[in-house]
Amino acid sequence: MHMHNASSPSMRGRRIAAIASAAALICSFGAVGATPAFADTYSSDLVATAEGAVTRGTIPAGALSVVNFAPKWGDKQANKASMLATMEQAHANGVKMIVFPEMALTGYVSSSDPDSPAYRMAVSQAETTASPITQEIAAKAKEYGMWVVYGTPERIPGDSSHAYNSAFAISPEGKVSSYQKIAPVEGAWATPGTTPVILQTEWGLMGLSICYDTYANPEIERYYAAQGVGLLVNPTATSRSYTDIDGDGVKDGKGWEWYYRNRLESIASRDGLVIASADLVGPDGYADENGKQPYDFPGGSVILTGSFAGANYAAGLNEDGSIAVGTEGALTNAKDLRLSTPSTTQVANDFHPDYYAKWYGELADRKDAGESLSYSFGSTDGPKVAVANVSGVWADKAANTKMMAKYAEQAHADGVDLLVFPETVLTGYDSTDPKGDADAHSVNAEVNRVLAASDDYMQVLLAEKVKGADGDTTRGESVQRMAQLAKDYGMYIVFGLAEMPDGGPIVDGGVKKVYNSAAICFPDGHTESYQKMHRAGSEETVWSVPGNTPVMFEMPEWTGKDGSALKAGVNICRDGHFYPELGRYYAASGAELLIHPTATGGNPWYRETRIGSYTDRDGMAAVTANLWGQDGYPIDSDGKPIYSVDANGETVSSGKDVAGYNYSGVGRDSFRSTSLIINAWGRKNGTSFDYATGSALDTSGTGNGATADVTKDWYFGQGGFDPDNLETRTMDLSRAGFRITNFQPRLYSQMYDVLAQRTVPGYSAMYSTGSPLDTSALDEPAAKADAAIASPSEYTAESVEPVQEALFDARSLLGNTTFSAEQQPLVEAAAAELNTALAGLEKVASTPADPAEPNQPATPADPVDTPAGTPADPQSPSGPADGTVDAPATAAGAPAIGALSSTGSQIALVAALALMGVAGGSVLIVAKRKAHVE
Incomplete structure (x- = not known):
């Protein structure tokens, strides 16, 4: 444990360490080298941008089918016959697209031993799109007028020692297209693919992705969504955490289901995609001398969509809402499914493919230079962190700084190393019409005079300069105050505020704007800032401009098993909830900790699936502090402001009772979803996941803001202090570190480059335009x-x-x-x-x-x-x-x-x-x- 007395030796050592890392690893766009990219986006871009491309349509109920398929391992003829029989029945039932699992034609193989029967089977039994079995299935697809998608090893011309792990997609016209798994985890036999595949269906565009591609590589589905894809087809062979947890000899789907749902539901809700996912079911793999096969798959094929509030399943659930496991057979969509173009991959909504292309290009250059992009912190000695569940008084920086100081004092007494406050906590979140005195409704009379005298937004008028060394008095008063507390307490403090650019407000469309930022106060008293890149609609775009610079910093007081300092990355709210690219960049750059101030009304499911993904998928523990309480200026039961200014600019009160706040209205709560501190479950309690919930995350009881009995004693309002609202946990980072198998940053850089060329005015391409294959x-x-x-x-x-x-x-x-x-x-x-x-x-x-x-x-x-x-x-x-x-x-x-x-x-x-x-x-x-x- 680190002592926090200002005169203690450890305290002085922390300051020295912080000074040594004063550069804070502030990341900017690195120069992207000229390494040729072996990444093939040519055809997918042609399909997506073709004249007359259909991106919107409806899949009728009963038209889409996913199959829980039990293959006979190594017997393509038997599996083909089973697939054809299933297709025949599906055709009789009116199905127009059927999806079989990964490696359905052969059975599943994971092997890196070229001499093993499993490895040899995968390679020797590999198909081509012209092979007789393929063409027989294609002939039936054409006869039935049906899309057929299934998994199979695929031959690589000129390579008799490896194969692709592929999905063949056959159109109703009998045309066979192939998608090669981009990030295979099946061992050395499987060569990574480099080609995203988009196909036109009568309902809209379809993108193909196989298993780990879907669960661990969001760049693929993000590219698809940005190209207008509305249907993601996921042949899979996943059985993670499908195990017997109670010793009754029967495998339980709880742990597997949490993983499966967490990955699929976050994609469906974030990008608005319809997902058709088909999994293998039952024993599979090369049997040992006792006839025992090494794999056992749960099935669990599903069809789902998503929204801000949760996932909606069209197939695959039991009556109790759990995913059905352990049964063979085809499932069809029980309701119509609407395909459309998602909003979060549109440049108008702060989607920045130009940023992402450069970030991934930087990662690719490092990888090409021989640097590993795989990390393992491997230490349980992490910082003690705290999140403050608070809401600031609207437009009253003095009151909010005083409140934060009280929480910092409490955190110091609790031995906290890192304290995180929510987004915009210094000023409040609401952006009110600034014309005349329309926004002069603060409880602070001095602020009201300023608001009434200006047509600029409140956040612009109250913005502060953030970056500076210890003692820099050009920084805002609130920033200086919090920086001094960080120095006094030997603590890292992060809080949200409106940041004034160095040259003053930025004029955008005739309106003065500033940054929506997070101030980072270091134990040595210096400050840095992260500027939010992805703003949440008009609430923020009216007063803020997007940033463009990732920010990582070292926390040298904690070191991993190899002696390297703990690294943290910062993003704000929508940056992490809807735009995974920044978090992935941090993780692939070596960050083990994600710091995430936010202001969201999202429910606990939304918060855990979005932010928890960075922990379970990308190996970053997460500290996310959300606004807790009301926001905006106080109003009476008629919706009228309690405070206003008279003709002389003086603040007057109506004297009426406060019935609500203008951000949400009378009798409604603004923010009632609490903060989260997330570690990987690891081996807590001696289990690989939480047997009670199936979760692979350890939130240690945080994130329960929607549960009234948990928070009944908490303060819920503006600017109040209550020790109960401060949640503290010591981080266990033994499982932290980015470890994505076959991570392909060059491919992802080129994918985003293609998008930027088409959607970002003035963008200069990083890669040459593709050309057709010459056969x-x-x-x-x-x-x-x-x-x-x-x-x-x-x-x-x-x-x-x-x-x-x-x-x-x-x-x-x-x-x-x-x-x-x-x-x-x-x-x-x-x-x-x-x-x-x-x-x-x-x-x-x-x-x-x-x-x-x-x-x-x-x-x-x-x-x-x-x-x-x-x-x-x-x-x-x-x-x-x-x-x-x-x-x-x-x-x-x-x-x-x-x-x-x-x-x-x-x-x-x-x-x-x-x-x-x-x-x-x-x-x-x-x-x-x-x-x-x-």
């Missing part, structure tokens, strides 16, 4: 391959098989509409692979004809199951109608790796049927294959 190098070898496959009696089956495999890769690229020239190396690899296979073709040895039978054709050296030239069943392009396969023996109880694979280098050709393809002029070979498992 001309594949035309000639593909034609030669078609000819070779069309002549099965001319070449040996063994030499034709690699040609067919390479042709699948080539066809997938020839028909690709999501890749741009960024992916040109894949074309080169596919062309080389196909040319090599063609060079390896071997002629069938000729046998002299029997003189007695001069018209008898030569016998192929390697006979096939069906005579050459016999057309295959067009309804079964992937193999024999009976579905038989030749599979190797497996351990007892272990599922065999599916024997029929349309792709993969470790496949032995047993028999082949030549099929002259009609669609697209392609020639396919339909083969019965043997899976190769060592």
